[in-house]
Amino acid sequence: MLKTMLKPVLAAGVALTLAHAAQAAPKSPARQVEAAERAFAADGLALGIRSSFLKHMADDAIVFGPAPVSAKALYGGRSGEGEPKLEWWPAWVVAARSGDLGLSIGPSAINGKRGGWYASIWRKDADGRWRWIYDGGGPADAISAQGPETPAMVGPVAQSGEASPAKAFDAVRAREAALAEAAGQDVAEAYKAVLAQDGHILGPRGTRALAPNAVEARLALRPATMALTLRGGGASKAGDFVWTHGEAQWREAGQNSVAGHYMHVWQKRPDGWRLIFEALINDR
Secondary structure, eight states: OHHHHHHHHHHHHHHHHHHHHHHHSOOOHHHHHHHHHHHHHHHHHHHOHHHHHHHHEEEEEEEESSSEEEHHHHHHTOOOTTOOOEEEOOSEEEEOTTSSEEEEEEEEEETTEEEEEEEEEEEEOTTSOEEEEEEEEEOOOOSSSOOTTSOOEEOOOOSOOOSSHHHHHHHHHHHHHHHHHHHTTOHHHHHHTTEEEEEEEEOSTTOTTSOTTOHHHHHHTSOSOOEEEEEEEEEOTTSSEEEEEEEEEEEOTTSOEEEEEEEEEEEEETTEEEEEEEEEEEOO
């Protein structure tokens, strides 16, 4: 009889313990990146563009303007007056296995009108706080994208990495060089050789009707050849996640030369280093 009476009590105790454990369980690095992005976006509405960007950026953060410039100097020099209403939310996040570097991308809207997709690189600093170190975006279909109430999709975590961040960056530098050489001959084939199956790409101009994961359709609209020049980036402590940025040049119809910049994210996959994201941005 006593044992029968104790069963509901014990069951309730177990359920309460499990609930507390679930609440206390730390979020995965990818979900931490998502939370940081959502906090940033909430401050964007509450504080405005200038103040929210300054609050959530790292001191060494960069943006393209069109060449890489200090985000702190750029936003610090603005008054913040007359800003539009800028909204954005994460739709896809990926993080390093070491939990110190991550990518967040998603739709954005200006004054209530969806326009394109943003892309941010986040870094977890020594104080345990996530700060963005790159912010940008590119043309993509934001109309049919998921709304801010939908949790972001999470990309896979690498199973292994290089021995150090430096070795990881060197490995990706070699991949970037091979991509640049191949893109000088055939852009579509060059990207197909390095893109992950779940890869996303944004830009360049003229691709606003396409989703970021419509890779085949996007590559079909790319120029036949393109020159890519690596300029910088960083790597995770686990040596499994590397972001890079650089310059891009190509010719459009009529032989008009086009200058642009790119941001890449590479991840160590079972079949080697794969490009999981690119934002290709026209300079004008």
